[in-house]
Amino acid sequence: MSRNLAVSAERIAADIDALAAITDPDRPWTRRAFSDLFLEGRAYLEREFRAAGLETRIDTAGNLIGRRIGKNRSAGTIMLGSHSDTVPDGGRFDGIAGVVVALEVARALAEAGIELEHDLEVTDFLAEEVSIFGVSCIGSRGMAGIRPDEWLGRTAEGMTLAEGIEKVGGTPALQIARDDIRAFLELHIEQGPVLEGEKLDIGVVTAIAGITRVEIIVEGRADHAGTTPMGRRADALGAAAHVVLAVETLAGELAATPGHFAATTGEFEMWPNAANVVPSKVRMLLDIRSEHRDDLGEFLSALSSCLEGIALDHGVAIAPPRLVSDNPAMPMDTLVMATLDAACETTGAGHRRMASGAGHDAAFMARIAKAGMVFISCREGRSHAPEEFAENADIALGAEVLLEAVKRLDME
Amino acid sequence: MSRNLAVSAERIAADIDALAAITDPDRPWTRRAFSDLFLEGRAYLEREFRAAGLETRIDTAGNLIGRRIGKNRSAGTIMLGSHSDTVPDGGRFDGIAGVVVALEVARALAEAGIELEHDLEVTDFLAEEVSIFGVSCIGSRGMAGIRPDEWLGRTAEGMTLAEGIEKVGGTPALQIARDDIRAFLELHIEQGPVLEGEKLDIGVVTAIAGITRVEIIVEGRADHAGTTPMGRRADALGAAAHVVLAVETLAGELAATPGHFAATTGEFEMWPNAANVVPSKVRMLLDIRSEHRDDLGEFLSALSSCLEGIALDHGVAIAPPRLVSDNPAMPMDTLVMATLDAACETTGAGHRRMASGAGHDAAFMARIAKAGMVFISCREGRSHAPEEFAENADIALGAEVLLEAVKRLDME
Ligand SMILES: NC(=O)NCCC(=O)O
Ligand SMILES: NC(=O)NCCC(=O)O
Numbered sequence: 001m002s003r004n005l006a007v008s009a010e011r012i013a014a015d016i017d018a019l020a021a022i023t024d025p026d027r028p029w030t031r032r033a034f035s036d037l038f039l040e041g042r043a044y045l046e047r048e049f050r051a052a053g054l055e056t057r058i059d060t061a062g063n064l065i066g067r068r069i070g071k072n073r074s075a076g077t078i079m080l081g082s083h084s085d086t087v088p089d090g091g092r093f094d095g096i097a098g099v100v101v102a103l104e105v106a107r108a109l110a111e112a113g114i115e116l117e118h119d120l121e122v123t124d125f126l127a128e129e130v131s132i133f134g135v136s137c138i139g140s141r142g143m144a145g146i147r148p149d150e151w152l153g154r155t156a157e158g159m160t161l162a163e164g165i166e167k168v169g170g171t172p173a174l175q176i177a178r179d180d181i182r183a184f185l186e187l188h189i190e191q192g193p194v195l196e197g198e199k200l201d202i203g204v205v206t207a208i209a210g211i212t213r214v215e216i217i218v219e220g221r222a223d224h225a226g227t228t229p230m231g232r233r234a235d236a237l238g239a240a241a242h243v244v245l246a247v248e249t250l251a252g253e254l255a256a257t258p259g260h261f262a263a264t265t266g267e268f269e270m271w272p273n274a275a276n277v278v279p280s281k282v283r284m285l286l287d288i289r290s291e292h293r294d295d296l297g298e299f300l301s302a303l304s305s306c307l308e309g310i311a312l313d314h315g316v317a318i319a320p321p322r323l324v325s326d327n328p329a330m331p332m333d334t335l336v337m338a339t340l341d342a343a344c345e346t347t348g349a350g351h352r353r354m355a356s357g358a359g360h361d362a363a364f365m366a367r368i369a370k371a372g373m374v375f376i377s378c379r380e381g382r383s384h385a386p387e388e389f390a391e392n393a394d395i396a397l398g399a400e401v402l403l404e405a406v407k408r409l410d411m412e
Numbered sequence: 413m414s415r416n417l418a419v420s421a422e423r424i425a426a427d428i429d430a431l432a433a434i435t436d437p438d439r440p441w442t443r444r445a446f447s448d449l450f451l452e453g454r455a456y457l458e459r460e461f462r463a464a465g466l467e468t469r470i471d472t473a474g475n476l477i478g479r480r481i482g483k484n485r486s487a488g489t490i491m492l493g494s495h496s497d498t499v500p501d502g503g504r505f506d507g508i509a510g511v512v513v514a515l516e517v518a519r520a521l522a523e524a525g526i527e528l529e530h531d532l533e534v535t536d537f538l539a540e541e542v543s544i545f546g547v548s549c550i551g552s553r554g555m556a557g558i559r560p561d562e563w564l565g566r567t568a569e570g571m572t573l574a575e576g577i578e579k580v581g582g583t584p585a586l587q588i589a590r591d592d593i594r595a596f597l598e599l600h601i602e603q604g605p606v607l608e609g610e611k612l613d614i615g616v617v618t619a620i621a622g623i624t625r626v627e628i629i630v631e632g633r634a635d636h637a638g639t640t641p642m643g644r645r646a647d648a649l650g651a652a653a654h655v656v657l658a659v660e661t662l663a664g665e666l667a668a669t670p671g672h673f674a675a676t677t678g679e680f681e682m683w684p685n686a687a688n689v690v691p692s693k694v695r696m697l698l699d700i701r702s703e704h705r706d707d708l709g710e711f712l713s714a715l716s717s718c719l720e721g722i723a724l725d726h727g728v729a730i731a732p733p734r735l736v737s738d739n740p741a742m743p744m745d746t747l748v749m750a751t752l753d754a755a756c757e758t759t760g761a762g763h764r765r766m767a768s769g770a771g772h773d774a775a776f777m778a779r780i781a782k783a784g785m786v787f788i789s790c791r792e793g794r795s796h797a798p799e800e801f802a803e804n805a806d807i808a809l810g811a812e813v814l815l816e817a818v819k820r821l822d823m824e
Binding site for chain 2: 028040162166179191192193194206209212213222223224227228229230231232235237238240241244245248251252255262263264265268269270273274275276277278279285287289356357358359381382383384385409
């Protein structure tokens with residue numbers, strides 16, 4: 001498939017390679033927020049933003065922004081962006097593709113001599129990934145005015161989060177919710193296998209799934225593994241195995257109904273974890289993603305009755321699931337979704353609507369702007385790993401969709 | 413139940429209390445082999461051995477031995493004993509009851525003016541429990557001449573095992589298998605719930621179950637927990653849960669056939685163990701106790717076919733179980749068992765034959781002597797925990813059975 005694009009696939013590839021080179025050489029690809037490498041990556045981006053004719057600044061929340069002034073100053077801002085930080089041993093595309101593509105849209109507009117009504121801003125959000133401070137989406141939360149003040153005192157690697165925001169050029173004491181942004185668009189790799197499986201170019205995101213974390217603790221009884229007859233044990237691991245399978249089964253049932261749903265037992269720890277002792281305790285942490293709030297409710301109530309049954313059958317104690325954190329789903333804007341669908345049609349990109357199972361800066365931007373996201377496919381759905389891969393042609397097509405959508409949103 | 417005993421329940425209680433007082437005060441009851449506390453406990457025992465008229469020594473293997481000379485020097489030795497070391501946060505009876513009771517038998521013989529044909533030795537074996545050096549039954553293996561030489565170089569807490577054996581007064585360079593011991597008897601708490609459940613006083617041990625350790629590794633694929641559809645995962649934890657349940661089911665079936673059998677998934681570790689990542693790998697360590705070698709074979713081959721099925725169903729890789737260690741069951745001597753049965757009849761102790769699911773020094777002594785064990789009941793089968801408890805009357809009755817058995821063995 002070769003298309004005539006207004007954007008340059010070569011410039012996109014060069015930017016992605018340049019950022020990939022700014023990595024901890026022993027752990028490719030690692031460029032964590034607040035590190036010196038992160039500032040090096042941003043210095044590269046700032047040079048390129050400027051070369052594209054953008055006026056650059058760091059906002060109070062620590063985001064790097066490049067601006068192109070529009071014809072009509074009262075029209076407000078259209079913003080494009082994502083994040084340049086990575087997880088440890090991460091990939092070259094998660095977040096990065098979205099920043100590079102936003103930059104390329106600005107270049108293509110300049111090259112074509114197109115003046116927009118709106119200001120256009122290209123943003124590299126600060127610390128989208130879970131950072132050294134244990135929290136994520138620090139920059140987009142800050143821009144939306146909802147970054148909790150108590151986070152500023154968190155300490156890691158000898159600095160507070162406030163000092164970290166200062167290190168990148170932000171002003172942590174000032175938190176101002178932007179109210180001038182009319183539309184926000186973010187391109188991101190899907191981080192899942194759906195588009196690849198369906199041989200589609202673009203996913204128009206309908207909602208960013210809610211993320212709920214729930215802790216389950218099973219308490220059995222430690223007994224001598226050699227001497228305690230099989231029938232007289234209260235084995236916490238045996239009971240926990242049933243919990244793991246119940247989570248899988250219930251999540252599978254809800255995943256088969258409309259709307260994204262997934263549940264994962266991501267953390268699992270056992271005590272005393274000694275070869276010759278019957279396990280006395282297991283702690284599990286579930287990660288539950290739900291597009292529809294009803295699904296979450298149904299899952300948790302079905303799980304609770306399963307837990308009661310398992311506890312009874314196995315002579316162990318299981319407390320009701322404890323809610324550790326709960327962020328409901330954030331729907332994307334209907335108008336923006338329609339615009340993105342139309343942009344896909346114009347550019348000839350094969351597309352579908354789909355929910356995002358992963359969290360993104362767009363979920364926070366949606367609180368202050370009409371927000372939308374486009375997903376591009378990535379190899380085997382791999383992400384947060386060095387194997388993460390997206391085809392350059394797919395990224396460029398995504399940029400083209402974004403460019404088309406910006407032109408359409410500018411006229412609305 | 414009150415009986416007229418030749419042994420003194422009071423002296424037994426006093427010895428148990430005295431040893432219990434020699435503990436790490438912050439972690440009752442902890443008196444680990446090779447520690448200064450261990451030497452303090454031994455100093456107490458040595459004083460009591462001497463007060464009972466026993467001639468004391470530390471053998472080359474580091475065991476504390478008290479000897480009473482018999483009438484007929486060519487008759488050889490009858491040995492009684494167990495161990496005074498504990499696990500961390502252990503109990504007051506595991507091992508200790510066996511040493512104290514052996515001492516009490518010597519006292520009762522002296523008090524009654526009974527001279528035996530055989531020499532009588534009372535032994536406190538060195539380091540029966542898994543010690544700081546990661547190995548167990550160091551003293552009884554040494555006495556049987558089968559302590560691996562390469563163990564001597566193991567290092568822990570700034571000393572080698574060789575230095576540890578020297579610290580307690582042994583001579584690690586010399587390992588001599590004893591060939592003069594005609595019979596060995598060990599009393600121990602059952603560490604299981606069978607005698608208590610059946611309201612019996614004494615278990616005459618038929619065999620010490622084999623201990624086999626097997627490692628199972630499940631390899632799945634790490635994927636994003638938010639974005640990877642439920643049906644497209646290779647979740648190592650889901651597959652491992654089926655393994656845990658298969659172990660439970662197969663072990664339950666074999667436990668219902670004649671002969672002791674138990675299998676426990678005692679260690680369980682998962683990677684990457686991060687809330688939002690589908691588990692990629694699980695490592696399990698199984699502890700398998702078998703009285704009959706056939707049961708072990710049946711278990712392992714049934715488990716292997718289960719693993720193949722689970723791997724296929726879940727799209728994960730599971731290598732065949734890897735044998736980490738394998739010590740076959742050690743039968744107790746038929747003549748000694750019959751003598752112990754008879755001693756129970758004479759003393760009026762309610763008794764049954766039973767296998768030991770736990771490992772004991774007697775398993776190594778059985779290589780160089782006709783060996784036997786008597787179990788006494790303990791509360792709720794609890795052991796290796798501060799709650800471990802045995803009634804003083806039960807311990808005293810066990811001492812009486814041992815005394816009667818010694819008299820009978822002396823005449824054989
Ligand atoms: N996009 C992304 O990987 N976000 C990380 C947070 C999550 O969704 O688990
Ligand atoms: N008796 C005893 O607890 N031995 C420890 C080794 C084992 O059987 O696991």
